[in-house]
Amino acid sequence: MKIETIAVHSGRATEPSTGAVTPPIHMSTTFEREPDGEYPKGYVYTRANNPNRESLEKCLAELEDGKAAAAFSSGSAGTMSVLQALSPGDHIVASDDLYHGTRHLFMLFEKWGITTSFVDMTNLKLFSSAIKKTTKLVWVETPSNPLLKIINLEEVAEISHKSNAIV
Numbered sequence: 496m497k498i499e500t501i502a503v504h505s506g507r508a509t510e511p512s513t514g515a516v517t518p519p520i521h522m523s524t525t526f527e528r529e530p531d532g533e534y535p536k537g538y539v540y541t542r543a544n545n546p547n548r549e550s551l552e553k554c555l556a557e558l559e560d561g562k563a564a565a566a567f568s569s570g571s572a573g574t575m576s577v578l579q580a581l582s583p584g585d586h587i588v589a590s591d592d593l594y595h596g597t598r599h600l601f602m603l604f605e606k607w608g609i610t611t612s613f614v615d616m617t618n619l620k621l622f623s624s625a626i627k628k629t630t631k632l633v634w635v636e637t638p639s640n641p642l643l644k645i646i647n648l649e650e651v652a653e654i655s656h657k658s659n660a661i662v
Contacts, residue, residue: 498558506553521545542568574600577632583608586629588622588660590646591615592639601634616646619654626658633662 509516523545526538538545548566555564567573574597581587581604589601591613601611614625616635626633633655637646648662655662 501557502554505557506550518547518550521547570594571596571600578604578609581609581631584629585609585631586627587611587632587634588625588630588655589613589634590636590639590644592642592644593634593636594640597634597636615644616651617644619647619650622651623654626654626660630655630658630660633660635662 507516507518510519513519521541524541526534526536526540529535551566552564555566556562565573565576567576578600585608587601587609589598589611592615593613598613601609605611610629612625612627614622616622633651635646635648635651637648638644639646652662
């Protein structure tokens with residue numbers, strides 16, 4: 496099936512209460528409760544989970560031929576989730592030119608023993624030399640922010656995976 500077909504059909508279902516074939520946008524911040532306090536549809540609060548996010552995650556997983564996907568309300572929330580999977584002593588190699596907020600989050604994690612080396616990833620020799628035995632994560636943004644450097648993702652991933660680092 497073509498990617499366009501998957502993108503249009505994945506994660507979509509007819510909305511049961513109205514019969515809408517295009518998913519409605521759920522603006523609610525909280526959902527209906529039963530008298531005993533349970534949530535009959537499984538949704539508690541829009542920021543935690545909602546039908547739109549589930550639809551998007553299902554579509555992204557199918558487009559990437561994956562089992563699941565996770566969508567976040569902000570890039571910083573997604574970044575924090577990745578960083579919280581690391582342990583003290585782990586090392587990150589990150590682009591020297593990346594979103595300031597991301598750089599700041601990496602630096603905050605230093606007090607928990609997670610170190611980061613910021614390197615120009617357009618220079619693959621320099622990037623490769625920054626990888627240590629403790630490198631668990633390689634963080635790359637392309638085009639970079641704010642200088643719009645274009646990084647060879649295929650090469651960075653290949654080098655990273657040889658060291659068992661997640662990209």
